[in-house]
Amino acid sequence: MAVTIRDVAKAAGVSTSTVSRALSGSELVEPRTREAVLRTAEQLGYLPNRAARGLITGRTGNLGLIVPDLANPFFPDVVKGIQARAREADYSVFLADTDEDPSAELGLVRALAKQVDGIILCSPRMNAEDLRTASAAAPLVAVNRRGSHVPAVTIDNAGGMRQAVAHLAALGHHRVGYVAGPRSSWSNRERVRAIRAAAETERVELVEVGNAPPQFEGGVAVADLVVAAEVTAVIAYNDVVALGLLTRLAARGIEVPRDLSVVGIDDIAMSGMFSPALTTVSIPKAQSGRAAVELLLQVLDNPGGRNPSRREIPTQLLVRDTTAIASTRR
Amino acid sequence: MAVTIRDVAKAAGVSTSTVSRALSGSELVEPRTREAVLRTAEQLGYLPNRAARGLITGRTGNLGLIVPDLANPFFPDVVKGIQARAREADYSVFLADTDEDPSAELGLVRALAKQVDGIILCSPRMNAEDLRTASAAAPLVAVNRRGSHVPAVTIDNAGGMRQAVAHLAALGHHRVGYVAGPRSSWSNRERVRAIRAAAETERVELVEVGNAPPQFEGGVAVADLVVAAEVTAVIAYNDVVALGLLTRLAARGIEVPRDLSVVGIDDIAMSGMFSPALTTVSIPKAQSGRAAVELLLQVLDNPGGRNPSRREIPTQLLVRDTTAIASTRR
DNA sequence: CGAGGTGATGAAAAGGATTGCATGAGGTCA
DNA sequence: TGACCTCATGCAATCCTTTTCATCACCTCG
Numbered sequence: 001m002a003v004t005i006r007d008v009a010k011a012a013g014v015s016t017s018t019v020s021r022a023l024s025g026s027e028l029v030e031p032r033t034r035e036a037v038l039r040t041a042e043q044l045g046y047l048p049n050r051a052a053r054g055l056i057t058g059r060t061g062n063l064g065l066i067v068p069d070l071a072n073p074f075f076p077d078v079v080k081g082i083q084a085r086a087r088e089a090d091y092s093v094f095l096a097d098t099d100e101d102p103s104a105e106l107g108l109v110r111a112l113a114k115q116v117d118g119i120i121l122c123s124p125r126m127n128a129e130d131l132r133t134a135s136a137a138a139p140l141v142a143v144n145r146r147g148s149h150v151p152a153v154t155i156d157n158a159g160g161m162r163q164a165v166a167h168l169a170a171l172g173h174h175r176v177g178y179v180a181g182p183r184s185s186w187s188n189r190e191r192v193r194a195i196r197a198a199a200e201t202e203r204v205e206l207v208e209v210g211n212a213p214p215q216f217e218g219g220v221a222v223a224d225l226v227v228a229a230e231v232t233a234v235i236a237y238n239d240v241v242a243l244g245l246l247t248r249l250a251a252r253g254i255e256v257p258r259d260l261s262v263v264g265i266d267d268i269a270m271s272g273m274f275s276p277a278l279t280t281v282s283i284p285k286a287q288s289g290r291a292a293v294e295l296l297l298q299v300l301d302n303p304g305g306r307n308p309s310r311r312e313i314p315t316q317l318l319v320r321d322t323t324a325i326a327s328t329r330r
Numbered sequence: 331m332a333v334t335i336r337d338v339a340k341a342a343g344v345s346t347s348t349v350s351r352a353l354s355g356s357e358l359v360e361p362r363t364r365e366a367v368l369r370t371a372e373q374l375g376y377l378p379n380r381a382a383r384g385l386i387t388g389r390t391g392n393l394g395l396i397v398p399d400l401a402n403p404f405f406p407d408v409v410k411g412i413q414a415r416a417r418e419a420d421y422s423v424f425l426a427d428t429d430e431d432p433s434a435e436l437g438l439v440r441a442l443a444k445q446v447d448g449i450i451l452c453s454p455r456m457n458a459e460d461l462r463t464a465s466a467a468a469p470l471v472a473v474n475r476r477g478s479h480v481p482a483v484t485i486d487n488a489g490g491m492r493q494a495v496a497h498l499a500a501l502g503h504h505r506v507g508y509v510a511g512p513r514s515s516w517s518n519r520e521r522v523r524a525i526r527a528a529a530e531t532e533r534v535e536l537v538e539v540g541n542a543p544p545q546f547e548g549g550v551a552v553a554d555l556v557v558a559a560e561v562t563a564v565i566a567y568n569d570v571v572a573l574g575l576l577t578r579l580a581a582r583g584i585e586v587p588r589d590l591s592v593v594g595i596d597d598i599a600m601s602g603m604f605s606p607a608l609t610t611v612s613i614p615k616a617q618s619g620r621a622a623v624e625l626l627l628q629v630l631d632n633p634g635g636r637n638p639s640r641r642e643i644p645t646q647l648l649v650r651d652t653t654a655i656a657s658t659r660r
Numbered sequence: 661c662g663a664g665g666t667g668a669t670g671a672a673a674a675g676g677a678t679t680g681c682a683t684g685a686g687g688t689c690a
Numbered sequence: 691t692g693a694c695c696t697c698a699t700g701c702a703a704t705c706c707t708t709t710t711c712a713t714c715a716c717c718t719c720g
Contacts, residue, residue, distance in 0.1 A: 004706060015670045020708060030668060047444050051384035052706030055675050060381065062424075070406040071599060080400055083427055092445060094392075095425040097413055114332075114377050115422060216603055247603055269401060270600055273546055273577055334676055345700045350678055360698060382676030385705045666717080673710085682701075688694085 003044045012040040023048070063296065064094045064112035064119040064138070066105060072214065072240055073268040074285065078122060078143065081289025089297055091117075100213075102184055106130045113138040118296045121145070125184040141296045143288055145186040146310070151299055153292045153311045157187065160281035160315035161194035162201075164235055164263050167279075167317055169202040172326035173233040173261060177207045179222050179245065181214050181237030188237055191265070195235065207231055212241050219244020227252065232260065232326040239264035239271040239280055246274065246322070257324035267318055276321035288313050333374045342370040353378070393626065394424045394442035394449040394468070396435060402544065402570055403598040404615065408452060408473065411619025419627055421447075430543075432514055436460045443468040448626045451475070455514040471626045473618060475516040476640070481629055483622045483641045487517065490611035490645035491524035492531075494565055494593050497609075497647055499532040502656035503563040503591060507537045509552050509575065511544050511567030518567055521595070525565065537561055542571050549574020557584065562656045563591035569601040569610055576604065576652070587654035597648055606651035618643050 005023075009016045014037060021029045022037035029037075040046075054060045063086055067075045079095065086093050094112060098104040102125035112119055118139040124131060131147040134140060142152040168176055178195050181188035192208065199206040207229045212218030219241035226234050226245065236242035242264030249256055256262050256276060264271055267282035291311045298309060335353075339346045344367060351359045352367035359367075370376075384390045393416055397405045409425065416423050424442060428434040432455035442449055448469035454461060461477040464470060472482040498506055508525050511518035522538065529536040537559045542548030549571035556564050556575065566572035572594030579586055586592050586606060594601055597612035621641045628639060 005708095006706080016707075017670060017672095017709080018668085021669090024708085028668065033668080049385070049706050050445055051381045051390065052675090053708075054381035055379070055385055055677095055706080056708045058675085070400075070410055071403070073401070073403065076400040076406055079425070080427055080429075083425070087426075092424050092442070093426075094422050095409070095413070096417075096423075097410055099410075112422070115380055216599070243600075243603060247605065250605060269546070270573075273573060274604070275577065275580060332676095335678095336676080346677075347679075347700060347702095348698085351699090354678085358698065363698080379676050382705090383678075385676080385707090386678050388705080661720105663720090664718090666715105668713105668715090670713080671711090674708090675706105678704085680701105680703090683699085685696105685698090687696080690691100690693090 002049070003046045004049070005046070008037065008041045008044055008046050011044060012037050059117050060115060061091055062094055062116045063091050063293070064096070064109075064116040065122070066096050066098060066108050066112070066119065066124070067122040068098050068125065069100050069215075070095075070097045072238075073270060074238065074240075074266045074283075075122060077268075077285035078289040078292075081286030082120060082293055083289075084286070085290040085293035089293065091293075100125075102126050106134055109134040109137055109140070118300055120292045120296060123185065123187060125182065127184075139296065139299045141292050141299065143292050149308050151295045151308050151310065153288050153295060153313065154190075155283050155288065155313045156315045157190040158194040158197070160265065160283075160317065161191060161235075162198045163315075163317035164265075164281055165195060165198035165202050165204060167319065167323065168233045168235075168261060168263070169204050171233075171261065171323060173204065173231075174326070175205045175207065175231045175233075177209045177226055177229050177231040177234035179209050179219070179226065179234060179236040179241055180211045181241070183211055185214070185237075191237065209234070212237060212244075214238055214241060216240050216244040216247075219246075220248045223248030223252070226260075227254065233263070233323070234260065235263045235265070237265065239266040239268045239278060242278055242280070242322075243271065243274055246276075246278070257322050259327055261323040261326070263323060272320065279320045279323040280318050282316045282318045284313055284315075332379070333376050334379070335376070338367065338371045338374055338376050341374060342367050389447050390445060391421055392424055392446040393421050393623070394426065394439075394446040395452070396426050396428060396438050396442070396449065396454070397452040398428050398455065399430050399544075400425075400427045402568075403600060404568065404570075404596045404613075405452060407598075407615035408619040408622075411616030412450060412623055413619075414616070415620040415623035419623065421623075430455075432456050436464055439464040439467055439470070448630055450622045450626060453515065453517060455512065457514075469626065469629045471622050471629065473622050479638050481625045481639050483618050483625060483643065484520075485613050485618065485643045486645045487520040488524040488527070490595065490613075490647065491521060491565075492528045493645075493647035494595075494611055495525060495528035495532050495534060497649065497653065498563045498565075498591060498593065499534050501563075501591065501653060503534065503561075504656070505535045505537065505561045505563075507539045507556055507559050507561040507564035509539050509549070509556065509564060509566040509571055510541045511571070513541055515544070515567075521567065539564070542567060542574075544568055544571060546570050546574040546577075549576075550578045553578030553582070556590075557582065561590070563593070563653065565593045565595070567595065569594035569596040569598045569608060572608055572610070572652075573601065573604055576606075576608070587652050589657055591653040591656070593647075593653060602650065609650045609653040610648050612646045612648045614643055614645075 022034040105126045123144040210222045212222045264280035271278040352364040453474040540552045542552045594610035601608040
């Protein structure tokens with residue numbers, strides 16, 4: 001079978017304790033001995049058995065990652081950031097996808113809890129109580145969501161919305177729409193709040209339009225409502241919705257940005273590929289992912305510590321081709 | 331701490347052996363006892379310790395999954411299929427992304443090998459020898475790649491290419507281009523071969539254009555070569571490349587499909603969202619993922635069995651708006 | 661020179677689940 | 691009624707690593 005620590009010990013002429021210590025970099029082993037052990041381990045191709053280690057240390061070396069929908073291009077980038085940072089810290093990542101089903105989230109947390117040292121919950125839709133329950137089941141960091149005692153990585157929604165609304169106001173838009181996302185989404189609630197505040201500051205009239213499922217089809221479906229709302233500009237819950245919107249608008253012969261300005265949120269890769277290229281509030285996705293891992297590692301290293309730390313990632317308006325001077329036609 | 335099998339045994343008034351047997355569904359336990367044990371376990375909220383189980387069984391209950399680039403919308407769908415099927419079989423999935431770096435693949439396989447029961451390698455770019463090495467390190471199934479002794483899930487490239495070329499030929503195209511993907515890609519080599527064969531059958535002249543990185547930018551970059559090749563239709567290595575192509579063609583004022591027909595491969599979600607909607611060879615991505623897991627489970631259940639089984643998933647041409655009658659202008 | 665200290669090492673327990681083997685009760689058949 | 695068999699159950703070993711505690715040698719200082 002596989003080579004164990006005992007094989008190494010025998011080959012090196014020491015005890016398993018010494019091998020273990022040498023391998024884990026303990027100070028309590030003579031340099032010469034350590035080196036001999038390491039050399040032997042190398043020669044024999046020794047690889048520690050994670051199960052055995054986990055059994056005694058109670059740590060798995062694994063992290064859990066739960067996302068609502070991997071098919072939404074926003075998440076793969078976040079996942080990549082998480083992956084990369086986790087690998088640096090020598091953790092492996094379990095990935096699970098809830099298929100946009102909030103009721104699946106808690107179950108997945110429970111299922112994962114025993115197999116990981118900590119969990120990263122991306123854009124969770126579960127209610128506050130479930131979130132508390134979840135964070136009791138395992139060390140946990142939320143991304144794009146705040147909870148009372150849950151460490152969280154969020155983005156600067158307020159700043160992003162302020163930039164977006166100011167941009168539109170500066171272009172002469174007085175009546176702006178917001179295509180809302182799912183009601184259960186914390187990000188959506190944040191964005192609504194931020195947009196309202198920004199609209200007030202900028203003296204822009206705000207019209208909230210529908211609740212779109214955060215998918216392309218949601219944008220398609222809500223487009224006619226946007227038109228009916230008689231706004232000259234619209235901000236969408238996210239880029240995917242904005243692209244759906246764009247598609248339906250084009251089909252109805254409404255030209256963007258001449259007749260209507262559109263702003264997305266996320267800056268997914270394909271938003272720049274569409275024509276016209278989407279003006280959007282850019283989120284550093286990989287950075288969010290890395291930050292989440294860092295927060296989680298911090299929590300793991302300091303288990304008792306009652307520090308629901310938070311990290312907020314800045315956002316940046318990216319002006320591209322879907323926003324222009326307000327048309328006077330309407 | 332956590333409730334163990336001993337707690338359950340004590341509470342149910344039986345031995346740990348009986349609990350273990352009851353839980354694992356062994357026949358050697360009286361129905362009444364089994365039920366009592368199950369009820370007790372349920373009440374106590376018992377969850378088996380995977381590390382302990384793994385230590386003795388040698389199994390981890392985990393699968394490894396390696397993809398070249400999660401940001402390519404093709405892969406999330408495959409991953410979702412794999413996820414779903416793995417969960418049904420009570421396996422968890424480790425995800426790793428190589429960032430399109432073939433030299434990282436083998437290292438990841440090695441790193442993962444000790445922590446999983448088997449590995450699924452999506453569209454591996456590693457050479458044949460490394461693939462053999464990899465498959466020696468752990469039970470392994472390849473997706474979109476064949477190797478001499480490696481179980482594999484592939485798609486019917488030949489059938490898809492035949493449909494695509496026949497479709498173009500029927501529209502009167504006599505000179506068709508193929509935008510090649512990475513040379514190291516098995517899929518690309520397969521597609522080249524299949525297209526050549528189909529072109530011969532359909533009496534269509536085939537022009538192979540460039541080698542594009544399998545990304546949007548690759549399509550953008552190769553567009554001018556396509557124009558210079560003076561073809562009336564072009565098939566791209568995949569949808570992402572096709573969309574890049576489309577974007578650059580539009581920028582150059584070349585109208586699709588009037589001036590040039592374009593066919594993609596993959597049927598990623600956004601290919602239908604672009605305008606014009608992309609004609610493409612559809613691949614059942616989730617189904618490929620599920621099939622890969624099934625093949626892997628089969629290998630795991632039958633360790634000695636020298637059966638490098640294979641599964642081929644059918645493909646289907648999806649005619650949308652980027653193909654039309656060949657223009658006579660050229 | 662002896663007591664106490666230091667530092668390297670080894671022995672052994674612990675961690676939780678599985679499983680081969682032993683046990684004992686109950687049943688069957690002669 | 692006794693020998694034998696079957697079947698449910700329990701006992702105990704095992705998987706591999708970490709870690710506590712004990713040990714032993716050697717050094718230092720009084």
